[in-house]
Each structure stands twice: as C-alpha cells, then as structure tokens.
Amino acid sequence: MATKLLVKDILAAIDLNAKNVWRELSDDERKQVSFWLLNRYASSVKGSREKTELALFKTNEYYNKNWNVLGGTKHNNLQWQLLCVSGNTGKIEYHEWIGLKQKNNPNNKEIKLLQKLYPNMKLDEIELLANISTKKEIKQLVEDHGINE
Incomplete structure (x- = not known):
C-alpha cells in the first residue's frame, strides 16, 4: 500500500512547478490526488493583495477556464501540469482553505x-x-x- 500523500507536499510541488511529480507517483498515490481540492487550495495564497489576486487569476485562467473542454478528469497528467503552471511561484507558499458557503444565515x-x-x-x-x-x-x-x- 502506498503512503498517504500530504496536501502540503502536493501543494509544494505545484508551487515549485514540479510537472514531473505526476509521472513519479504510483497508481495508488495518483488515486489519492483530488484535483477539485487542489484547485481550491491553489487559488488561495496568503500574502499581499497582489499575490492573492495573481494566484486566483492564474488558477482561473490556466486551470479552470477550459476544464470542461479538456474533458474534466480524463486527462489527469494535463490537469497536474496546468495546476503546476497556475501555481508556479518558485517558492513554497501558504495556501489557505476557502471554506464552502454556509447555509445557516445568522439573520x-x-x-x-x-x-x-x-x-x-x-x-x-x-x-x-x-x-x-x-x-x-x-x-x-x-x-x-x-x-x-
């Protein structure tokens, strides 16, 4: 059984533009990768306003824009490469979780x-x-x- 992949390690690989990591993962490790989850994390970078906006822009422009046209989950290697391009900062960033909208309204x-x-x-x-x-x-x-x- 493959070891459990940590989200912070996967995000670090995305930040460092490690496109070759996908080919190095075993089949069991590839099954652990959730592109939906990585998309949420990759689009959120803690830091200055420019850094935050750039992360969101690059994720939307490179990864989200043609997701359905590219076949969604059929081309995992391509999805990985697009995430690496969108998250490529050259250094490891802190990615904050963007929670889902809450249904319970205080009002x-x-x-x-x-x-x-x-x-x-x-x-x-x-x-x-x-x-x-x-x-x-x-x-x-x-x-x-x-x-x-």
Whole structure:
C-alpha cells in the first residue's frame, strides 16, 4: 500500500512547478490526488493583495477556464501540469482553505420577517435586504407594518 500523500507536499510541488511529480507517483498515490481540492487550495495564497489576486487569476485562467473542454478528469497528467503552471511561484507558499458557503444565515429571524412583509421578493433579495439593514431598521419596519413578533 502506498503512503498517504500530504496536501502540503502536493501543494509544494505545484508551487515549485514540479510537472514531473505526476509521472513519479504510483497508481495508488495518483488515486489519492483530488484535483477539485487542489484547485481550491491553489487559488488561495496568503500574502499581499497582489499575490492573492495573481494566484486566483492564474488558477482561473490556466486551470479552470477550459476544464470542461479538456474533458474534466480524463486527462489527469494535463490537469497536474496546468495546476503546476497556475501555481508556479518558485517558492513554497501558504495556501489557505476557502471554506464552502454556509447555509445557516445568522439573520434567519429577520429573513422570515422580511418574507412575511414582502412575499413577492426572491430569497436572494430578501437576504440582501436583511444583510444591509440593521436590527433597529428591521424592528422599525415590522412595527410600521403592525406585525407583533
């Protein structure tokens, strides 16, 4: 059984533009590589604004742009090479995890109240209104409409 690959080691290889690493991995090690996960990490670099924006731009431009055209997961070696090109900085970077968007909204009560007030509004419009309004403004709006909650 192959040893477990560490994400930080794989990201270091991407940062150092080690395109030959994919050919050196065994079949078991290749199965451990998740390009979706690496894409999320490679697009996020901790540092100055320019460094962060460049990492995101290069990942989108070189890796994400034609992902479906290239056949998605059919060409793993090509995907590896594109990630190496997009992450090539010449030195090991710190890649922060970009978490997925949370479904639980802290303004849940406000959203329900606004949905009662504006039943024809779309959910994203209600969420936007809840996010830009203060609690005091929403409370005043509820009082103006005569809702007791």
